[in-house]
Amino acid sequence: EIYSSFLGVPIQRLGEKLGVLVVQSKQARAFSDDEVYALEVVAMVLAEMTELGAFVGEGEALAALHKQPVMFRGATGQEGSAEGHVWLHEPRVVVTNPVADDPKKELKRLNDAVAELRLSVDAMLTMNDGGDKEQMAILEAYRMFANSRGWMRRMEEDIARGLSAEAAVEKEQSAARARLETVPDPYLRDRLHDLDDLSNRLLRILTGQGADTGAEMPPDPILVARNIGPAELLDYGRRLKGVVLEEGSVGSHAAVVARALAIPLVIHADKITTEALNGDRILVDGDQGIVHLRPEETVASAFRDKIAMQAAAQSRYASLRDLPAESRCGTRVGLHMNAGLIADLPSLAGSGAEGVGLFRTELQFLIRAHVPKRSELVAIYARVLEAAQGKRVAFRTLDIGSDKVLPYMKRVEEPNPAMGWRAIRVGLDKPGILRMQLQALIRAANGRALTVMFPFIAELDEFRAARRHLFEEIERERHLGHALPAKIEVGAMLETPSLAFAPAEFFETADFVSIGGNDLKQFFFAADRENETVRRRYDMLNTSYLTFIEQIVTRCTEGATHLSFCGEDAGRPIEAACLAAMGLRTLSMRPASIGPVKHLLRRISLTELRGVIDAARADGAVNVRAQVMTWLSAQDI
Numbered sequence: 001e002i003y004s005s006f007l008g009v010p011i012q013r014l015g016e017k018l019g020v021l022v023v024q025s026k027q028a029r030a031f032s033d034d035e036v037y038a039l040e041v042v043a044m045v046l047a048e049m050t051e052l053g054a055f056v057g058e059g060e061a062l063a064a065l066h067k068q069p070v071m072f073r074g075a076t077g078q079e080g081s082a083e084g085h086v087w088l089h090e091p092r093v094v095v096t097n098p099v100a101d102d103p104k105k106e107l108k109r110l111n112d113a114v115a116e117l118r119l120s121v122d123a124m125l126t127m128n129d130g131g132d133k134e135q136m137a138i139l140e141a142y143r144m145f146a147n148s149r150g151w152m153r154r155m156e157e158d159i160a161r162g163l164s165a166e167a168a169v170e171k172e173q174s175a176a177r178a179r180l181e182t183v184p185d186p187y188l189r190d191r192l193h194d195l196d197d198l199s200n201r202l203l204r205i206l207t208g209q210g211a212d213t214g215a216e217m218p219p220d221p222i223l224v225a226r227n228i229g230p231a232e233l234l235d236y237g238r239r240l241k242g243v244v245l246e247e248g249s250v251g252s253h254a255a256v257v258a259r260a261l262a263i264p265l266v267i268h269a270d271k272i273t274t275e276a277l278n279g280d281r282i283l284v285d286g287d288q289g290i291v292h293l294r295p296e297e298t299v300a301s302a303f304r305d306k307i308a309m310q311a312a313a314q315s316r317y318a319s320l321r322d323l324p325a326e327s328r329c330g331t332r333v334g335l336h337m338n339a340g341l342i343a344d345l346p347s348l349a350g351s352g353a354e355g356v357g358l359f360r361t362e363l364q365f366l367i368r369a370h371v372p373k374r375s376e377l378v379a380i381y382a383r384v385l386e387a388a389q390g391k392r393v394a395f396r397t398l399d400i401g402s403d404k405v406l407p408y409m410k411r412v413e414e415p416n417p418a419m420g421w422r423a424i425r426v427g428l429d430k431p432g433i434l435r436m437q438l439q440a441l442i443r444a445a446n447g448r449a450l451t452v453m454f455p456f457i458a459e460l461d462e463f464r465a466a467r468r469h470l471f472e473e474i475e476r477e478r479h480l481g482h483a484l485p486a487k488i489e490v491g492a493m494l495e496t497p498s499l500a501f502a503p504a505e506f507f508e509t510a511d512f513v514s515i516g517g518n519d520l521k522q523f524f525f526a527a528d529r530e531n532e533t534v535r536r537r538y539d540m541l542n543t544s545y546l547t548f549i550e551q552i553v554t555r556c557t558e559g560a561t562h563l564s565f566c567g568e569d570a571g572r573p574i575e576a577a578c579l580a581a582m583g584l585r586t587l588s589m590r591p592a593s594i595g596p597v598k599h600l601l602r603r604i605s606l607t608e609l610r611g612v613i614d615a616a617r618a619d620g621a622v623n624v625r626a627q628v629m630t631w632l633s634a635q636d637i
């Protein structure tokens with residue numbers, strides 16, 4: 001080794017490492033802090049120039065970033081595949097002037113921008129005063145950073161050394177991102193994310209590049225974001241071909257909206273917002289939870305084959321649209337759809353659904369920043385009933401709490417929210433909103449038939465009390481001289497095992513029961529539906545569970561109660577067929593599942609399938625999936 005000294009600093013931009021900048025000398029020497037600092041600034045400028053494409057071409061030490069194909073392995077938020085071009089929810093701010101000649105001027109620009117930033121944070125705090133606690137905590141953290149002396153001092157020093165104001169902000173942001181990678185503590189990570197957001201705001205103020213950069217949305221946009229709220233996602237609406245998020249969860253509101261819009265969603269695509277640029281080509285595989293950014297042609301063409309196959313299947317399903325879901329043994333199963341947004345309604349005609357088996361009314365509450373007014377609800381419910389054109393719509397009253405937290409509701413800290421104060425429990429303890437909602441439903445029906453379903457009923461008394469509220473509201477409306485529903489059906493969701501063992505009176509008074517399989521399954525197996533580690537551990541085709549379903553069928557038959565199933569399992573063809581074989585005659589599912597479920601039901605005999613399940617149970621099988629699959633393949637299905 002001929003050199004006796006070494007100094008190396010990373011060349012990095014927003015947490016991405018591009019390389020290392022090294023100086024060495026033959027003479028042995030120590031490097032001063034100032035020298036280290038100077039080299040860091042040079043590295044920063046190099047990184048910026050790389051981003052701007054200064055070093056493209058063969059054999060360059062720094063390859064141009066954001067040109068290579070990258071694959072992201074995330075998780076499924078909503079199935080489906082799409083090909084399109086990236087549309088960043090928060091586009092990257094591009095710094096075109098990393099160095100500046102006049103530090104005084106830059107310092108003033110920085111100070112002005114920070115002052116503006118502080119004002120805007122204060123304004124947000126005032127606006128949110130007394131509102132959501134979590135939001136307040138974030139804003140407080142913003143304020144803390146915006147007033148942080150250390151943060152300011154480091155940026156001022158960078159400017160004194162010749163960086164432009166925006167480059168100084170970005171250098172701090174890069175450092176925070178680099179730290180983010182090494183911090184395991186979730187609380188600290190959140191705070192570093194806050195700092196990142198704040199830096200972005202500051203960069204926008206400095207560069208004048210708003211969220212609206214003037215870029216034109218591609219015709220086939222795939223939205224890429226760190227996370228997104230349900231209302232924002234809904235604003236993009238059906239224009240989007242797909243959504244990719246760095247964060248998010250299967251049960252998040254964004255996922256609920258993506259489902260309503262029937263677009264593929266991949267969550268947990270780590271660092272995609274750093275890698276993707278507006279307009280990049282992107283393939284989203286919602287089934288596998290995979291994203292290909294700037295894909296190679298071979299990958300793209302294989303992907304297109306997959307999309308074409310799915311489209312072919314879709315058109316096969318479309319040809320079944322007006323045919324009944326009648327099995328080979330002559331049993332008819334009613335297929336309904338789940339909905340919750342006005343955006344869902346076009347699917348009612350397109351999917352061939354016989355009605356809406358579950359209308360999740362909380363979604364209208366989740367996508368707003370305030371409690372909707374009664375008049376707004378009346379208008380929404382009336383639109384739903386009009387779109388349904390006489391088909392039955394089962395309106396489920398508010399199911400809030402647990403994973404569905406309203407942005408404007410005081411959050412109650414609960415150790416186990418899924419088993420906590422949620423759904424009808426909230427409705428009965430604080431009946432104001434429930435009654436307002438019931439009133440809105442009666443008014444929206446305006447003389448038409450009305451179907452109301454109460455969520456999460458665990459015992460007969462809760463059903464009695466909820467039903468009483470409804471009939472009292474009807475009385476009130478009669479008093480006020482309003483039109484009353486021509487016919488009223490009142491049902492309960494069976495989501496806790498306890499209800500299956502309720503006194504006979506429950507089954508006799510309920511006009512119908514709908515099994516909420518998502519919740520029922522989590523409580524039957526004691527496996528959290530939101531927890532990735534255990535979510536898929538237990539199979540619906542477990543014989544204990546099927547036997548339990550059979551018992552519910554029996555109790556409903558005895559009470560002459562109409563029974564349906566509206567959890568996610570109803571939309572999986574094999575699960576749906578087994579539910580039908582166990583005696584379910586109405587299934588409610590995502591609109592996109594109706595075709596595949598009907599296609600399978602029409603090709604099999606439910607009597608035979610029941611025979612397969614019964615034989616497996618008699619043999620002591622834990623699960624009937626293998627037997628069912630063998631039986632299906634024997635018929636070339």
Ligand code: PEP
Binds near residue numbers: 495519
């Ligand atoms: C269910 O629990 O199965 C259900 C349909 O309700 P949600 O998914 O809204 O809890």
Ligand code: MG
Binds near residue numbers: 495516518519
């Ligand atoms: Mg439920």
